[in-house]
């Protein structure tokens with residue numbers, strides 16, 4: 181993510197901020213301008229913009245619940261922002277802790293949306309496009325018999341709100357033997373399934389997809405059963421995670437999530453002007469650059485940029501007594517899959533390949 185500054189005083193602020201600590205202005209993020217704007221809240225409907233003039237904005241209606249800091253262009257007449265409009269079900273707020281879970285879920289979702297906007301990928305909600313739109317269900321498991329599974333089905337992404345509880349998510353991570361488990365990672369994974377339907381399903385990409393990820397027509401339930409009873413011990417040679425080796429769809433979604441991690445991670449590092457003098461023990465220094473979203477191929481960027489940057493982040497984590505943020509090894513077959521995802525996204529976002537926003541056959 182790019183560094184954010186207050187549009188009134190230029191102070192560095194974070195994407196999640198509601199207020200500028202330096203000048204005291206109210207802040208809101210305008211996804212249309214991809215920047216943080218300062219306001220005074222005097223306007224009835226629109227807020228008065230501070231700093232340079234520009235379009236009028238109103239706060240997302242969920243700001244009142246302290247759940248969202250995004251702004252809505254007043255001219256659109258929407259009450260909710262682009263991201264909140266995709267949420268169909270929120271947890272029951274009668275339970276005090278659910279409010280906090282809802283807030284952190286929406287916060288992670290907005291980080292997902294930030295990157296999708298950069299990638300020029302459409303994010304229609306189910307009201308705008310009932311067949312191919314997106315909808316998020318944040319569900320609570322209320323009885324031991326009922327299982328709320330995180331997953332994707334025809335544009336509907338379900339998240340068990342227990343995932344928003346750090347202790348329960350960490351418990352699940354250990355139970356599932358996963359190296360990392362984050363809300364943002366869940367969102368990036370599940371949206372990968374959604375875009376597989378939009379960008380790969382029934383398109384000319386399908387043959388290359390199958391040659392890299394395997395045949396998605398293999399029985400999904402049976403594949404997962406095999407994965408959980410006897411996981412492929414050789415997975416590190418070809419996959420980004422053990423789960424990716426369970427089925428072609430999961431390999432795509434896992435690798436897709438890493439594409440988004442990489443796009444966002446390199447943009448952050450580049451935006452802070454990161455320069456790694458000792459990026460490799462004997463190689464040249466590295467001036468980190470954002471991933472070139474128009475590049476023909478990103479193979480070299482992954483090897484020359486993302487690998488040293490992610491290793492540097494892990495080294496910093498260890499210095500601070502934390503777990504590695506990026507406990508993954510990106511092997512050459514995974515680089516090929518990431519490069520494929522990049523080419524698919526680029527062809528779709530530039531309009532060279534039409535996206536599947538048509539009804540399913």
Ligand SMILES: [Zn+2]
Nearest residue numbers: 186189200203
């Ligand atoms: Zn300020």
Ligand SMILES: [Zn+2]
Nearest residue numbers: 240248261264
């Ligand atoms: Zn919102």
Ligand SMILES: [Zn+2]
Nearest residue numbers: 369373430433
């Ligand atoms: Zn999945």
